[in-house]
Amino acid sequence: MNKLYLSKTKYCRAIQCPKMLWMDNFKPEEAEQTTPDEIFETGTKVGELAKRIFGKYTDIEYNNDKKQMIIQTEEALKNKPNIITEASFSYNHNFCSVDILKNDEEGVEIYEVKSSNHLKNIYIEDASYQYYVLTNLGFNVKKVCIVHLNGEYVRNGELELDKLFVIEDITDTASNKYEEIEKNIKDINTYMNKNNSNKEPDDKIGMQCFKPYVCQYWSHCTKHLPEKNIFKVKGLSKKKKLEFYNQGKYSFEDIQNEKINPKYKEQIDFEINNLKDKIEVEKIREYMNTLSIPIYFLDFETIKQAIPEYDGIYPYMQTPFQFSLHYIEDEKGEVKHKEYLAEPGVDSRRQIAERLVQDIPMNVCVVAYNMGFEKRVLRELAEQFPDLREHLLNIRDNMKDLMKPFMQRLYYTKAMEGFYTIKYVLPALFPDNPELDYHNLEDVHNGGEAPEIFLSLPSKSKEEQEKLKNALLEYCKLDTYGLVKIWEKLREIIGGQ
Ligand code: SF4
Structure with a gap:
C-alpha cells in the first residue's frame, strides 16, 4: 500500500469526508467559494500575535521543502528550555507544524492557535493529530492546548495578550484519541489507495457536507440533482x-x-x-400603520476585527464604517439622501455616531431591513459614547423592520424562492427595474464584498481608491433606496399612494 503524506489540514479534511481529500488531490478545480483573503489574513494576524504569548521565541520559517523545516526544528530543540513556533515534525508520512511548542528538559507542550472566539471539536482533532505525531516520535507531550480569542475581552489601552487569548487544556482528550487517530490515518490511506486518480469515489452526500465546514465540492457532488x-x-x-x-x-x-x-x-x-403573488392586504395595512412620516431608511456597512484595534472593541465586534440614509420629512413625499463613508485605517465610530444624531432627529420612524443588526450597532455606539447615548437609543427604539411582512409571508412571490432577504425581495418586487438591480453596480454587489473592499482601500492607488469609495457609496445607497421603493410599493398595495 502506498503511504499518503498527511498534514494537519489534510487529516482534518479527510476525517470530515475522505472524498474531500480525494477531490483536493485529483479534481481541485471543482472547488467553489475559496476562503476570502480577508479571512486568511485574519488567521495569519492572530497567529502572529499569539506567538508572543509566552515571550521570546524561535520561529521555524516556512519552506516548501518540509525536510528543511524539520532539520531546523531539530536544531532549535537542542536549546531547551525554549519556545519554538511552527516547530515541524514527521512520523511515518504524517507531517505537522506546531503553532507554538514549549520545550524543556521534561518534555514539550503543544499550543494550537485558532482565530475563532470559541473552541470547536475540529480544533481538538487538529491538536490531537499533533499529539499523535509527537508522541510517536518519542516526545513526552506534557500538555496539549487550544489557544483562541476571548470574545469577552474589550480592549482598553494597550492590547493585553493574556486577556485577548484563552488557553484551553485538552490534554486528556488528545491522549484518549490516540487509537482513534491511528485508525483514522489507516482508513484514510486505505481509501486513497482504493480510489486512484481515474476512479472518483461515489460517496453519498450527507451531514459531513455541512459540518464542521460547508464543503466546496457541494455543487460537484450534487450535479445529478435537478435544478429545483x-x-x-x-x-x-x-x-x-x-x-x-x-x-x-x-x-x-x-x-x-x-x-x-x-x-x-x-x-x-x-x-x-406557478402560483400568482400572495398579498395579504389587510395584514400589510396593519403593519404599515405602525410606520409614520417623517420616515428615515437606514443601513450600515460594518467590518469585524478579529483583533480589536481600538478601545471599546471586542474580537469580531461589528463596527460600522458606512451608512446610507434616505428620508421623507413630510407628506409631500420628497425623498432626500445622506450618507457617510469613513476614511480607511482610522477609528470612525465617533464621527459616525455624531453624524447619526445630526442626520436623524429624535422620535421619528426609522426603518431598516433585518433591524436586529442595525439595532445592535446603535446600542454599541451608545455604550461607547455616553454623551450621545440618549439620542442613539432613541433612534434604535423607534426602529421598525421592513423585513417583517416578507418574513411573515404577508407578501410572497415565486421569484423570492423561499427567501425574505432584500437581495431576493427587491428583484422579486421590481423585476424589470435596472436601477434596483445589484448586478448593475460596479465593484460592490453584496454585503460580503463591502467590508472586503473597504479594508483593501489603503493598498490601492488614489485613483482606484476614489473609484472603489464611489462603488461603496452606490452600493449602500441602493440598499436604502431599495427600502424606499419597497415601502412605496406596500403603500400602493394598501391604497395609500
Ligand atoms: S460534497 Fe459532501 S460528499 Fe462531496 S466531497 Fe464534499 S463532503 Fe464529501
Whole structure:
C-alpha cells in the first residue's frame, strides 16, 4: 500500500469526508467559494500575535521543502528550555507544524492557535493529530492546548495578550484519541489507495457536507440533482432534506405530498403550480400603520476585527464604517439622501455616531431591513459614547423592520424562492427595474464584498481608491433606496399612494 503524506489540514479534511481529500488531490478545480483573503489574513494576524504569548521565541520559517523545516526544528530543540513556533515534525508520512511548542528538559507542550472566539471539536482533532505525531516520535507531550480569542475581552489601552487569548487544556482528550487517530490515518490511506486518480469515489452526500465546514465540492457532488431540488427548500432542516434524499426524493415534485411545515411547502407549491403573488392586504395595512412620516431608511456597512484595534472593541465586534440614509420629512413625499463613508485605517465610530444624531432627529420612524443588526450597532455606539447615548437609543427604539411582512409571508412571490432577504425581495418586487438591480453596480454587489473592499482601500492607488469609495457609496445607497421603493410599493398595495 502506498503511504499518503498527511498534514494537519489534510487529516482534518479527510476525517470530515475522505472524498474531500480525494477531490483536493485529483479534481481541485471543482472547488467553489475559496476562503476570502480577508479571512486568511485574519488567521495569519492572530497567529502572529499569539506567538508572543509566552515571550521570546524561535520561529521555524516556512519552506516548501518540509525536510528543511524539520532539520531546523531539530536544531532549535537542542536549546531547551525554549519556545519554538511552527516547530515541524514527521512520523511515518504524517507531517505537522506546531503553532507554538514549549520545550524543556521534561518534555514539550503543544499550543494550537485558532482565530475563532470559541473552541470547536475540529480544533481538538487538529491538536490531537499533533499529539499523535509527537508522541510517536518519542516526545513526552506534557500538555496539549487550544489557544483562541476571548470574545469577552474589550480592549482598553494597550492590547493585553493574556486577556485577548484563552488557553484551553485538552490534554486528556488528545491522549484518549490516540487509537482513534491511528485508525483514522489507516482508513484514510486505505481509501486513497482504493480510489486512484481515474476512479472518483461515489460517496453519498450527507451531514459531513455541512459540518464542521460547508464543503466546496457541494455543487460537484450534487450535479445529478435537478435544478429545483430539495436542498433549495428554504427553512427545511438539513436532517429532513437528507432523509428525503436517502429515500430517493430529489425534486420539488417528489416531496409535494410529504408532510412538511406549510410555510416551507408554500415555496414548493408556488414553484410547481406557478402560483400568482400572495398579498395579504389587510395584514400589510396593519403593519404599515405602525410606520409614520417623517420616515428615515437606514443601513450600515460594518467590518469585524478579529483583533480589536481600538478601545471599546471586542474580537469580531461589528463596527460600522458606512451608512446610507434616505428620508421623507413630510407628506409631500420628497425623498432626500445622506450618507457617510469613513476614511480607511482610522477609528470612525465617533464621527459616525455624531453624524447619526445630526442626520436623524429624535422620535421619528426609522426603518431598516433585518433591524436586529442595525439595532445592535446603535446600542454599541451608545455604550461607547455616553454623551450621545440618549439620542442613539432613541433612534434604535423607534426602529421598525421592513423585513417583517416578507418574513411573515404577508407578501410572497415565486421569484423570492423561499427567501425574505432584500437581495431576493427587491428583484422579486421590481423585476424589470435596472436601477434596483445589484448586478448593475460596479465593484460592490453584496454585503460580503463591502467590508472586503473597504479594508483593501489603503493598498490601492488614489485613483482606484476614489473609484472603489464611489462603488461603496452606490452600493449602500441602493440598499436604502431599495427600502424606499419597497415601502412605496406596500403603500400602493394598501391604497395609500
Ligand atoms: S460534497 Fe459532501 S460528499 Fe462531496 S466531497 Fe464534499 S463532503 Fe464529501
